[in-house]
Amino acid sequence: MTTPTSEQQLYRFLEDRFTCAQACADCARACAVRASLLDPDGTAPRERVRRLGIICAEVCDTTCGMLSEQNQQDEEQIRIRLKWCRSVCEDCAQAFDAQPGAESAEAACRACATACAEFMTILG
Numbered sequence: 001m002t003t004p005t006s007e008q009q010l011y012r013f014l015e016d017r018f019t020c021a022q023a024c025a026d027c028a029r030a031c032a033v034r035a036s037l038l039d040p041d042g043t044a045p046r047e048r049v050r051r052l053g054i055i056c057a058e059v060c061d062t063t064c065g066m067l068s069e070q071n072q073q074d075e076e077q078i079r080i081r082l083k084w085c086r087s088v089c090e091d092c093a094q095a096f097d098a099q100p101g102a103e104s105a106e107a108a109c110r111a112c113a114t115a116c117a118e119f120m121t122i123l124g
Contacts, residue, residue, distance in 0.1 A: 016119045017067055020082070023108075023115035024064035027089060030108035031057035034096065049095045053105070056092035059085050060112060075123055082123075086116035 035053030038046055063085040066078070093109035096102035 013122050016115075016122045020112075020115040020119040021064045021067035023112040024060040024067065024085065027108040027112035028057045028060035028064065030105040031060065031092060034099075034102055034105035037101075038099070049099055052088075052092050052095050056088050056109060059088045063116075079120060079123055082116040082120050086113045086120075089113035089116070 031053040035050050035057065038050040038053070063081050066081055089109040089112045093106045093113065096106035096109060099106075
């Protein structure tokens, strides 16, 4: 992992890591709630959105857990997880965009994707 060279860089690193973990936790909750509201009625598009919401919740939950571990310091593993989380969140936000009443879940997905991207810039 890139070692912060100043107290200010360390503070920003920890702050961005926490912000990303919090965005992942918020997104996981929003996607789980939204997926539970979508009863599969046999139509492929709704079932796809429901499954994507479940997957996004699981990916975000796992990413949040990884970011919360103090002993997780492998930069490459963090970067891989963040890229995956960002990608899933972007896909999920796009799917929720077409669903009436899914605005808060869509916003949580977009916020999480942004937080992942911003934290990746800190990693260098």
